[in-house]
Every structure is written in C-alpha cells, then in structure tokens.
Amino acid sequence: MFRLILVALSLTLFSGPSGAAPVVADLSKYVISIDSGFTGTDVLLYGAVEEEGDLVVVVRGPLERVTVRRKDRIAGIWINQDEVEFQDAPSYYMVASSRPLDEIAPRNFRELHQIGLDALRLTPSTARPEEEVQPFREALVRNRRRDGLYSDSISAMKFLSNRLFSTSVQFPANVPEGAYSAEVFLIRDGKVISAETTPLFINKTGFLWQINYYAHNKPELYGIVAILVALFAGWIAAVAFRKA
Amino acid sequence: MQIYLPIAEMSANIFLLLGMGGGVGILSGIFGVGGGFLMTPLLIFIGIPPAVAVATEANQIVASSVSGVLAHWRRDNVDFKMGIVLLIGGIVGSTFGVWLFSILRQLGQIDLVISLSYVVFLGVIGVLMAIESVRAMMPALRGGSGRRRKLHQHYWVHGLPFKMRFRRSKLYISALLPLGIGVIVGVLAAIMGVGGGFIMVPAMIYLLGMPTSVVVGTSLFQIIFVTANVTFLQAVNNATVDVLLALLLLTGGVIGAQVGTRLGSRLRGEQLRGLLALIVLAVCAKVLYDLVGTPVDTFSIGLLVE
Numbered sequence: 264m265f266r267l268i269l270v271a272l273s274l275t276l277f278s279g280p281s282g283a284a285p286v287v288a289d290l291s292k293y294v295i296s297i298d299s300g301f302t303g304t305d306v307l308l309y310g311a312v313e314e315e316g317d318l319v320v321v322v323r324g325p326l327e328r329v330t331v332r333r334k335d336r337i338a339g340i341w342i343n344q345d346e347v348e349f350q351d352a353p354s355y356y357m358v359a360s361s362r363p364l365d366e367i368a369p370r371n372f373r374e375l376h377q378i379g380l381d382a383l384r385l386t387p388s389t390a391r392p393e394e395e396v397q398p399f400r401e402a403l404v405r406n407r408r409r410d411g412l413y414s415d416s417i418s419a420m421k422f423l424s425n426r427l428f429s430t431s432v433q434f435p436a437n438v439p440e441g442a443y444s445a446e447v448f449l450i451r452d453g454k455v456i457s458a459e460t461t462p463l464f465i466n467k468t469g470f471l472w473q474i475n476y477y478a479h480n481k482p483e484l485y486g487i488v489a490i491l492v493a494l495f496a497g498w499i500a501a502v503a504f505r506k507a
Numbered sequence: 508m509q510i511y512l513p514i515a516e517m518s519a520n521i522f523l524l525l526g527m528g529g530g531v532g533i534l535s536g537i538f539g540v541g542g543g544f545l546m547t548p549l550l551i552f553i554g555i556p557p558a559v560a561v562a563t564e565a566n567q568i569v570a571s572s573v574s575g576v577l578a579h580w581r582r583d584n585v586d587f588k589m590g591i592v593l594l595i596g597g598i599v600g601s602t603f604g605v606w607l608f609s610i611l612r613q614l615g616q617i618d619l620v621i622s623l624s625y626v627v628f629l630g631v632i633g634v635l636m637a638i639e640s641v642r643a644m645m646p647a648l649r650g651g652s653g654r655r656r657k658l659h660q661h662y663w664v665h666g667l668p669f670k671m672r673f674r675r676s677k678l679y680i681s682a683l684l685p686l687g688i689g690v691i692v693g694v695l696a697a698i699m700g701v702g703g704g705f706i707m708v709p710a711m712i713y714l715l716g717m718p719t720s721v722v723v724g725t726s727l728f729q730i731i732f733v734t735a736n737v738t739f740l741q742a743v744n745n746a747t748v749d750v751l752l753a754l755l756l757l758t759g760g761v762i763g764a765q766v767g768t769r770l771g772s773r774l775r776g777e778q779l780r781g782l783l784a785l786i787v788l789a790v791c792a793k794v795l796y797d798l799v800g801t802p803v804d805t806f807s808i809g810l811l812v813e
Contacts, residue, residue, distance in 0.1 A: 297511060302511075331807070332807050341799070497572065497761070
C-alpha cells in the first residue's frame with residue numbers, strides 16, 4: 264500500500280506529458296570492491312532524456328565528521344592552530360553537468376539540492392561566525408579536490424545524440440567505503456523536472472575486508488595476531504638463514 | 508604492481524615497499540641497528556599516514572628483533588635479568604607513550620610531535636656518529652690505536668639506592684638506572700615507531716657500564732616485548748597497525764639484513780659509519796624541511812577519531 268502511494272506520488276511529481284519518465288539513467292556497476300589490487304576505478308553513468316532541459320549528475324559518498332585544521336608558522340615551524348569540525352561532509356562528491364552550474368540554476372536552488380561544490384551544506388559542529396568558518400569550508404573542498412575525492416566538470420558529460428548521455432565517474436584509490444548515491448537531475452527554468460537516484464556500494468572485500476573488520480571490531484585479537492605473525496616471521500627468518 | 512593497504516587506506520607499489528624493507532634491512536645488517544629510525548620517516552615520505560607508519564613499524568620491529576635475538580641467545584649474549592629490569596621500565600614507558608600518542612592524535616598534533624622527535628634524535632645521533640667516524644678515521648690514518656676505556660668508572664650513578672647484582676654483565680648497580688632507561692626508550696618506541704636500540708645501546712655501555720658483548724642481545728630481548736606492547740596498545744587504542752604493510756616490510760627487511768650482515772664483514776667500518784651518519788643526517792634534513800618549508804596547503808583534513 265505504502266509502495267503504491269510512493270509510485271503514485273513519483274508519477275505525479277516527475278512524469279512528463281508522455282507518461283514515460285523524462286530521464287532514465289543507470290550505472291555500469293552497482294558494487295565496487297576494494298581488493299588488494301585496487302588502484303581506483305571508473306564507473307560509467309549513462310541514460311536518456313525525453314525532454315528539453317539541463318542535465319546534472321551528482322554522485323555522493325556517505326557523510327562523515329571531519330576536522331579541518333589550519334597551520335600557522337610559529338618559531339619557523341608550521342603548527343596546527345585553529346580547527347573547525349564539520350559534521351556532515353560528503354566523503355566523496357562529484358558533479359557533472361551539461362552547462363556551467365550557475366547558468367543552470369541560481370545558488371539558493373542549488374544549495375537546496377546540494378548541486379555544486381560551492382553549494383555543499385557543510386555544518387560546523389560548534390557555532391562560529393560565518394566569516395571564520397568560510398575559509399575552513401573552502402579548504403575542505405580544496406583539499407578533497409586535490410585528493411581526487413571532490414570534482415566538478417562540465418566537459419565530463421557526453422551526449423551521444425540529443426537524447427543519450429553518459430559520464431564517467433572516477434573513484435581514486437583512497438575512496439572511502441560506504442553507500443553512495445548517483446542522482447541525475449533534469450532541470451528547466453530553475454525547477455527540477457525529473458530526478459532519478461541509483462545506489463552504489465563501495466566495499467572492501469575478502470582478505471582486506473577481514474583485516475579491516477578485525478582491526479576495528481576486535482582490536483585486542485587483531486593486536487595479538489599481529490604480534491604472533493611478527494614473532495613467527497622473525498623465527499622463520501632466523502631458522503631459514505641459519506641453515507643457508 | 509600496486510597493492511592496497513587496508514589500514515593506511517591507500518595504494519602503494521609493492522616493489523617499492525619490499526625495496527624499502529630490503530634497503531633498510533641491508534643497512535641494519537651492516538651496522539647492527541634496528542632500522543626503525545630510518546623506516547618510519549621513509550614511510551611518512553611515501554605518504555603513509557604518520558600514525559599508521561609508527562604503529563606498523565613497531566609491529567615490524569617485533570619480527571626483526573626476534574630473528575636478531577635468537578642468534579645472540581645461542582652465543583649466550585643476553586643478560587636476561589638486566590633485560591627484564593629494562594623491560595619493566597619499557598612497558599611502563601611505552602604504555603604511557605601510547606596514551607600520550609592517542610591524546611596528541613585527538614589534538615591534531617601527533618604528526619608534529621613525531622617529526623620534531625625525529626629531527627632532534629636523528630640530528631643528535633647523526634652528528635655524534637659523524638664525529639665518531641671522523642675520529643676513528645684519523646688514528647687509522649696515523650696508524651695509532653686511539654683511546655682506551657677504564658673497566659670500572661665510579662660516579663654519582665653508583666650512589667643510587669636499590670642495588671642489584673647482574674651476574675652476566677658483571678655489575679652491581681642500582682635497578683633505578685636500567686628502569687629509567689627502559690621508561691625513556693619505551694616512550695620513544697611508542698611515539699616514534701622505533702625499537703630504541705640507538706638510544707639504549709649507548710646508554711647501556713656508557714651509563715650502565717655493561718660489557719659490549721651482551722649489550723646488543725640484551726637490548727634486542729627488551730625491544731621484542733616493548734614493541735609487542737606498543738603494537739597491541741596501538742591496535743587497541745588507535746587501530747593504526749597495518750599488518751599487510753608490516754608483512755611486506757619485514758619480508759624485505761629479513762632478506763636485506765642477511766645480505767647486510769655478509770656485506771658488513773667485508774667492508775671497512777669507519778667509512779661505512781660515516782656513510783650511515785650521512786644517511787641519518789639527510790633523513791633528518793628532509794623531516795626538518797617538511798616542518799619548516801611552506802606547505803602546499805596550510806589547511807589539512809583530519810578524520811575524527813572517536
């Protein structure tokens with residue numbers, strides 16, 4: 264019953280005049296496994312649009328709490344001084360669009376939907392004057408962009424015809440685990456005509472997953488095993504090279 | 508070939524890691540040093556988070572000390588009683604060190620403290636070694652035999668209470684002294700990711716007056732347990748021990764150490780010592796440069812540790 268209402272709602276909200284969804288999109292894979300050979304990966308996001316409008320693709324990673332610190336030079340040495348903690352920074356954020364974002368929609372609209380690196384909702388954990396927080400917010404985006412975790416581009420969106428589009432979503436080797444979402448917005452006259460969300464999961468697998476699981480959930484056992492492995496390896500080395 | 512390190516959460520070249528383990532292993536084989544004081548800064552240079560580098564290196568040192576101590580044990584070069592007194596101090600010091608490490612990490616100052624400790628210790632040791640090797644080379648040129656050391660020297664140290672007899676070292680000294688050395692070395696082991704042999708060995712020779720034959724074996728014996736304690740506490744408090752990284756480093760390390768031991772017996776000691784002094788000073792200069800030079804970005808991101 265609940266599901267029916269949802270379907271009905273989404274139809275009334277997003278359906279175009281033809282009745283078919285104005286935009287459909289999909290990913291080339293839904294699960295990314297981080298295994299021992301992982302060096303980053305690309306996922307293809309592709310789809311079709313039925314109506315006129317601007318396309319915006321947003322891929323977002325799980326939110327996390329981060330601390331941004333500023334170094335100041337004290338007695339010749341760079342030392343972390345001031346810091347601001349943000350409680351809701353996306354661990355990954357990528358936006359691609361068919362036109363520059365500020366031409367597609369005004370800032371307040373983009374802030375509502377968090378479209379664009381300048382429109383991210385980054386809330387400090389403790390209240391501070393906005394002019395003090397702003398440099399830290401910019402620094403967060405700048406650092407993440409340098410690490411390849413945040414990106415925005417207008418050239419990344421390719422149109423194969425008027426209707427078919429695709430964009431490549433790049434995940435670097437340091438991409439965090441978690442539940443991601445890929446959203447495609449069709450925007451016209453400053454309004455969302457249609458939107459589609461596809462989930463994407465990034466997980467460590469196999470051996471790496473186990474190491475990580477035990478390190479964080481059974482740290483005592485992990486520590487003891489790490490010591491035993493080292494003791495054993497040292498003993499093996501001593502025995503092996505005595506004979507040689 | 509790249510390999511993904513699960514705790515460092517980054518991808519690194521497997522041959523680079525094996526090569527670093529091998530290279531530092533060769534040096535430690537030639538000079539009989541643990542190598543932690545070179546490996547930890549090298550790991551930081553290639554981008555391993557300093558907290559992970561320190562904790563993982565402690566884990567690797569457990570392995571290299573075990574293979575080292577077995578050889579000394581066979582030759583009866585371990586003073587177990589002295590080792591245990593040093594160890595009691597070491598456990599206290601390293602436990603305190605890991606506690607301090609966690610607090611500094613939460614304050615966002617751990618990277619600074621690690622770097623500063625390295626600048627100070629590498630600087631002091633590099634300079635001392637350089638002086639020593641130059642001095643050693645001078646009489647070698649003149650053909651003279653250099654200085655002589657007295658068998659027993661008496662100074663304020665011998666007035667301390669709680670005297671104990673250490674048969675293997677032929678010493679009757681206050682237990683407070685090895686305890687204190689153990690504590691200091693333990694703190695360094697926790698914060699710098701080293702075994703601390705480079706501090707302990709000179710302290711044992713010059714402060715305690717132990718015979719040189721038992722010094723290395725006894726310090727290795729102590730280092731095994733102190734670094735094991737650090738590994739355990741870092742794993743529990745900070746989850747910063749990367750076993751995969753440790754395994755790669757120690758694989759290169761044990762092979763390198765064997766090569767180094769063989770090389771060392773064929774090369775001339777003084778020049779080698781001078782070379783090691785230069786390497787230590789170069790690493791020191793790089794760490795110092797990273798502290799003083801203007802960073803790429805004066806802002807940095809730290810994930811919250813709960």
